[in-house]
Amino acid sequence: MALLAAAIGLHVTPCTQGRSKAPAECGVLRVYENRAARSGRTIGIHVIILRAKHPSSRGIYINPGGPGAPTLPAAPAIADGEGGKDLAQLRDSFNIILMDNRGMGESHPLTCNLAPPAEPNQYFAQLWPSAALSACRARLATDSELSAYTTANAADDLDDLRAALGYPKIVLDAGSYGTYFSLVYMQRHPTHVESAVLQGVVPPRISDAFVGFAGAAQSAMDKLMTECEDDAACNARYPQFRQHFAALVRRLDRRPISVRVRNSVTNHVQTVLLSKEVFADNLRHLLYDISGAVYVPYIVERAYRGDTLPLGTAIDDVTQAFAQGLNTGALLSYSCAEYVPFVTAAEVRATSANTFMGDTRVRAQQQACAIWNVPPDPDADKPIRTSLPVLMVSGTNDPATPPQYSAEQLRYLSNAHRVLIRGASHDTETACADDLIVQFVRRGSAVGLDTNSCSSAFTRPAFATSMAGFGN
Numbered sequence: 001m002a003l004l005a006a007a008i009g010l011h012v013t014p015c016t017q018g019r020s021k022a023p024a025e026c027g028v029l030r031v032y033e034n035r036a037a038r039s040g041r042t043i044g045i046h047v048i049i050l051r052a053k054h055p056s057s058r059g060i061y062i063n064p065g066g067p068g069a070p071t072l073p074a075a076p077a078i079a080d081g082e083g084g085k086d087l088a089q090l091r092d093s094f095n096i097i098l099m100d101n102r103g104m105g106e107s108h109p110l111t112c113n114l115a116p117p118a119e120p121n122q123y124f125a126q127l128w129p130s131a132a133l134s135a136c137r138a139r140l141a142t143d144s145e146l147s148a149y150t151t152a153n154a155a156d157d158l159d160d161l162r163a164a165l166g167y168p169k170i171v172l173d174a175g176s177y178g179t180y181f182s183l184v185y186m187q188r189h190p191t192h193v194e195s196a197v198l199q200g201v202v203p204p205r206i207s208d209a210f211v212g213f214a215g216a217a218q219s220a221m222d223k224l225m226t227e228c229e230d231d232a233a234c235n236a237r238y239p240q241f242r243q244h245f246a247a248l249v250r251r252l253d254r255r256p257i258s259v260r261v262r263n264s265v266t267n268h269v270q271t272v273l274l275s276k277e278v279f280a281d282n283l284r285h286l287l288y289d290i291s292g293a294v295y296v297p298y299i300v301e302r303a304y305r306g307d308t309l310p311l312g313t314a315i316d317d318v319t320q321a322f323a324q325g326l327n328t329g330a331l332l333s334y335s336c337a338e339y340v341p342f343v344t345a346a347e348v349r350a351t352s353a354n355t356f357m358g359d360t361r362v363r364a365q366q367q368a369c370a371i372w373n374v375p376p377d378p379d380a381d382k383p384i385r386t387s388l389p390v391l392m393v394s395g396t397n398d399p400a401t402p403p404q405y406s407a408e409q410l411r412y413l414s415n416a417h418r419v420l421i422r423g424a425s426h427d428t429e430t431a432c433a434d435d436l437i438v439q440f441v442r443r444g445s446a447v448g449l450d451t452n453s454c455s456s457a458f459t460r461p462a463f464a465t466s467m468a469g470f471g472n
Helices: 072-079 085-090 130-140 151-165 177-188 206-211 213-230 232-237 241-254 276-286 296-304 309-325 328-338 345-352 360-372 403-409 431-443
Strands: 009-017 022-032 042-050 059-063 095-099 170-175 193-199 257-262 269-274 390-395 416-421
Touching: 009 042, 009 072, 009 151, 022 072, 022 151, 042 072, 042 151, 059 085, 059 151, 059 177, 072 095, 085 431, 095 151, 130 328, 130 360, 151 177, 170 177, 170 431, 177 193, 193 431, 206 213, 206 328, 206 345, 206 360, 213 232, 213 241, 213 276, 213 296, 213 345, 213 360, 232 296, 241 276, 241 296, 257 309, 269 309, 276 309, 276 360, 296 309, 328 360, 345 360, 390 403, 390 431, 403 416, 416 431
Parallel strands: 059 095, 059 170, 170 193, 193 390, 390 416
Antiparallel strands: 009 022, 022 042, 042 095, 257 269
């Protein structure tokens, strides 16, 4: 809970993390909610610092993306060497910094329960159910200055943490929205950065990522369809995947469709109406990870033939995963200030044409932002230039941050190099890429790295023929 009077600064105590009981420090960085005023309410920014195996004043800050995603839950896995091969190796000489950014996780979370498991009829109809969102905003506004939850403020929180820890510089390791956060930090605190690893890179204007969701998702779906057609087993089982998907989208274009879903509270299968906006955005999210994408041909085929339970199961699983993994209020405070305001009607028309999503996601979030009502950040949508060393990693099948985004960023990052992994989605992690990241961080430079060596490092799993193993 926010406090009106508390000591500003870092307060940590020794702790352990994971099954290995790795030594760490856990605590709170207390900052002003309104950083510009430097007075009034304070909030606690919760942190965990996993100590390097050898004493060190060097740190790697982790940002998994979002906005709205907490970081602290990853601490046990990283401590046990399960949070990526790159971090497992780098912990020999780098402390790992985990910080739930303001509004996220344990750091004065802006939490809205918009997908109550007992009410799938509500979250199958709208991405941000209007009545519930309005009520949540009114509740949070009594104890939060919602306009204070921005990337710039969170970046300054991180710099306060860096200074309190005594690290002259830090390495930034981020994915998705976290790459934008890292670029903002590099702009605001350039002398405090060693290097940055950006995976799933946003474009130079972050609003382009938002308005580009439809095109990116369509490109990823087209690639998935082609892979199915080129795969003998998939093509034999789903020979009309492309046509049947188009037919299913046309049904949703006309009106919401009835789908069956197992209510996780009552354990009974019920029928609810599924809207186009919920279908399209959840399918896009299903494409984020190839382990989910390989179920799409089966789900589409069953729905086309009238068996909608697999589709309902997928929508429910993805919705609940994001509801539990993101702080919706934080997502809206950040995004409604930083990229939704800068999208024009012409851009929406141009980027949504000839896509299965159309303008559904953009319109839904614009409606949510009208309810959330925070002022735009005029500096948020300008390209950021830096000469700091940057290694970017992109997957060719990414439905959120496709590879052209990192190619566009190269124009503004004079000391950046790019790794492109064929077939990888939003999750670009491979053993090969991890090795390159380790080399890059240790050197503090990508000069001399063979950035083409990982282009064929990704292997897609087999396409699914049932829902067995889905969500595991």
